[in-house]
Structure formats: C-alpha cells, structure tokens
Amino acid sequence: MTKAILNRLIQAALVAFMVGLICFVMTRSLPGDLAYRIAAGRYGFDVVDSAAAAKVAAELDLGKPAIVALFEWMADLLRFDLGTSLVTGKPVIDEIGMQLGHTIELALAAIVLSLFIGPPLGILAGLRPDGVLDRALMLLSTALRALPQFVVGLILIIVFGITLNVLPAAGHTHGAHLVLPALTLALGLAAVSNRVARDAMVAVLRSPYYAFGRTKGLSEWQVFARHGLRNVAVPIVTYLGVQFVYLVEGVVVVETLFAWPGIGHALVHAIFGRDVPMIQGTALVMGLMFVALNALVDLFCHGIDPRRRSA
Numbered sequence: 001m002t003k004a005i006l007n008r009l010i011q012a013a014l015v016a017f018m019v020g021l022i023c024f025v026m027t028r029s030l031p032g033d034l035a036y037r038i039a040a041g042r043y044g045f046d047v048v049d050s051a052a053a054a055k056v057a058a059e060l061d062l063g064k065p066a067i068v069a070l071f072e073w074m075a076d077l078l079r080f081d082l083g084t085s086l087v088t089g090k091p092v093i094d095e096i097g098m099q100l101g102h103t104i105e106l107a108l109a110a111i112v113l114s115l116f117i118g119p120p121l122g123i124l125a126g127l128r129p130d131g132v133l134d135r136a137l138m139l140l141s142t143a144l145r146a147l148p149q150f151v152v153g154l155i156l157i158i159v160f161g162i163t164l165n166v167l168p169a170a171g172h173t174h175g176a177h178l179v180l181p182a183l184t185l186a187l188g189l190a191a192v193s194n195r196v197a198r199d200a201m202v203a204v205l206r207s208p209y210y211a212f213g214r215t216k217g218l219s220e221w222q223v224f225a226r227h228g229l230r231n232v233a234v235p236i237v238t239y240l241g242v243q244f245v246y247l248v249e250g251v252v253v254v255e256t257l258f259a260w261p262g263i264g265h266a267l268v269h270a271i272f273g274r275d276v277p278m279i280q281g282t283a284l285v286m287g288l289m290f291v292a293l294n295a296l297v298d299l300f301c302h303g304i305d306p307r308r309r310s311a
Helices: 002-029 034-043 050-060 066-078 092-127 132-146 149-163 175-205 208-215 220-257 263-272 276-304 306-310
Strands: none
Touching: 002 066, 002 276, 034 050, 034 263, 066 276, 092 132, 092 175, 092 220, 092 263, 092 276, 132 175, 149 175, 149 220, 175 220, 208 220, 220 263, 220 276, 263 276
C-alpha cells in the first residue's frame, strides 16, 4: 500500500505540472485581447472600453513575457498558493473553496444514485443472461452512452421541469435543485456500471467456487451473499475509478446547464473572462480530485479483495 500511495503522490505532482502548463498555454493562445476580456469580466461587456483595458493591462502587468508569468505561477504553487483571480481580485483558493463543496455534493449524489441504479440492474440481468431484461438494458445503456450529457440533461429538464413541473430546472436554493443534475450524471455512470456488473455476475455464475457453493446445499441467496457479492463488487469498484473521468468531465457541462455553483461552472466563466489563475486553479483541483478518487478506489478494492492483501 505504501508503494501505491507513493505512486499516487507522484501522479498528483505530474497532474499539477501538466494541468498548469497546458491551461496556461491554451489560454494564452486564445484569440482576442487578454486585457479587454479581463476588463469585460470585471466591468461588463456593455461598459468596457479601450481605456479600461489599458488600465487593467497596466495594473496586472500583462505585458510581461508569458514564460515569466508561468514560472511565477509554478513558484506560487510550490508554496501552495494558487494566485489571485484577475477578475475579482480575490485569492483563487478562496474562490474555489466556496464552490468546491457544491461540486463534491453533486459528484457524491451522482455516484450514490448510479450505484443504486446500475449495479443492481446489472446483477439481475446477469442472473439471466440474454433474457428480456438483459437485452433491454443493453439497448438502454447503448442509447445513454451515445447521448451527450447536455442532451440527457435537457431531456430531464423538459420532462420533469417543464412538462410534469415536479422538479426545478436550475438553481441552488434547496435540495430539490440537486436531483436533476445528479440524475443526469448518474444515468451516464449507470449506463456502464450495469454492463460491468452484468458481465461480472455471468463470470461468477460460471465459476467453480459458485458451483461448489450450490453443491454444499446452500440456497441461491446464500451462495450469492457468500461467494458472489464480493467477487462481483471488485470489478464494479475498479471500473468506477475509470468512470471518474466521465464524472469530472460531466461536472463542467452539467453545472453550466443547471446553473449549479460549482468549480465546473466557475471554470467556464473563468475561460470567458480569460482569468488565467482561476482557470489553472480550478483545472488543477479537478485533476487532483480525479487522482484522489482513484486512490480511494484502490484502497477500497484492497479492503474487499483478500487476494490483493495477501499479494
């Protein structure tokens, strides 16, 4: 486990370096006047003019070489300082701190919902492979994976927010606002996890240890609880780590679509405002979230699979 943790720490350091470098280069490469876009983010597009842009350029010293600005950000990062927002003038870490909790809340809700939807249906389909449920889930999963997240979100908004009018379409006032964005992410996660659970269940049913449990006179439920559940859970949890890529990517789209005040929503606004430190900081936090979630998956798999502990 020590080696695994060290590997994750090295991965986190590489993610921090690459995210900062790529975000800086891509943001600086965007067309348009950087000072004008920052001024527009501060004062609004309707009132900004060339004088305001010149004032912002002088205040922020935007004329310095790009490589100098990049190394200054890297030096600040070594001191665990993400810099200051070019638009609001507040520390980036404070800005992210206000939004990160909303993103974690949304991500956890999506994961929990997907675990209640995908794996149980996949296990039921795996108990009767090639049956009606199995074929129906295959069709539904393929359709959900083919649809972009914003399309799934729009369908949910039209059905539950407009047609039925039972859930709010956007905002962040009370718990009901969490349902649609979390469900949008959860359906995409469940579309894959149910197939992983189905294939794992089929493999367990064909295994010698499962057949041996039946020959001992155990009921189907006892065999599944003692010999099937844990073995089915390992590939589901392992693949959940891969699905975190989908989750991190989806946060940006879903938070913007549902006006959810998380770091994905903040990242979009920072890109429009050319707020380079904010872009680097939010992208860095999202990258480190991915590394941390994968590390938690490794620890969880280590706990439920005794073969890993003995190895």
